[in-house]
Amino acid sequence: MINIYGFPLSSPTNKVLYVINYLDVPYEYHHINLALGDNHKPEYLKINPYAKIPAINDGDFNLAESNAITRYLASKYNSELYPQDIKKRAIIDQWLDYASQHIMIPFSKIMFNTYFYKLAKLAPDERSLQDGYTFLSKNLPIVEFKLSEYTYIAGNELSLADFAMLASMDTAELSKVDLSVYPCITAWRDKLKGQSFYLKCHNSYTESFHTIMQKIDI
Numbered sequence: 001m002i003n004i005y006g007f008p009l010s011s012p013t014n015k016v017l018y019v020i021n022y023l024d025v026p027y028e029y030h031h032i033n034l035a036l037g038d039n040h041k042p043e044y045l046k047i048n049p050y051a052k053i054p055a056i057n058d059g060d061f062n063l064a065e066s067n068a069i070t071r072y073l074a075s076k077y078n079s080e081l082y083p084q085d086i087k088k089r090a091i092i093d094q095w096l097d098y099a100s101q102h103i104m105i106p107f108s109k110i111m112f113n114t115y116f117y118k119l120a121k122l123a124p125d126e127r128s129l130q131d132g133y134t135f136l137s138k139n140l141p142i143v144e145f146k147l148s149e150y151t152y153i154a155g156n157e158l159s160l161a162d163f164a165m166l167a168s169m170d171t172a173e174l175s176k177v178d179l180s181v182y183p184c185i186t187a188w189r190d191k192l193k194g195q196s197f198y199l200k201c202h203n204s205y206t207e208s209f210h211t212i213m214q215k216i217d218i
């Protein structure tokens with residue numbers, strides 16, 4: 001049984017959950033409460049010594065980094081989400097990196113400076129907030145162009161890159177980034193969000209966010 005350690009407001013965690021639910025293999029989810037510092041407890045540091053979530057444990061094997069985890073899961077279960085062909089893999093890897101570096105990070109800048117720093121009683125950084133919006137205004141059109149030519153992020157087949165990109169964009173509504181100006185992204189996203197792998201995780205990130213924020217002890 002695969003153990004997944006994560007936190008529901010973490011986009012990298014949701015990426016892993018989307019993939020494992022799509023693969024439809026059994027797993028056990030362990031809530032690592034970042035607000036209480038569960039990620040720094042000795043038992044978790046045995047799973048991931050650098051204290052970040054998500055991570056997985058599969059028997060005597062531990063692994064962190066959401067992209068590495070999804071590659072491992074797809075490879076373990078021989079999934080076409082990460083095919084054997086090295087050129088197809090390389091293109092998927094390219095878009096996994098693009099989603100992490102050029103979409104998830106700018107959205108994180110917005111989320112931290114709009115919501116999470118306030119929780120930690122830290123002052124927002126206006127420059128970092130604006131960088132988030134500026135980078136997305138440059139980087140989202142690249143994704144829109146790709147989806148105007150192809151059905152999915154890495155080509156005409158669904159791949160790990162779609163799950164990474166989907167999770168990276170989950171905070172769009174809370175971030176007040178209007179994705180409706182990108183019709184191909186919107187149609188692709190709506191199609192994936194209606195699928196069972198997504199609905200098994202949540203109805204939407206926004207709904208989870210509001211539910212969790214209402215609880216003091218997250």
Ligand SMILES: N[C@@H](CCC(=O)N[C@@H](CS)C(=O)NCC(=O)O)C(=O)O
Pocket residue numbers: 009010011012013034039051052053054064065066067
């Ligand atoms: N590149 C990593 C990012 C992991 C990461 O930054 N996780 C955050 C939550 S989204 C975390 O563990 N933060 C806790 C901390 O820094 O103490 C991945 O894709 O898994």
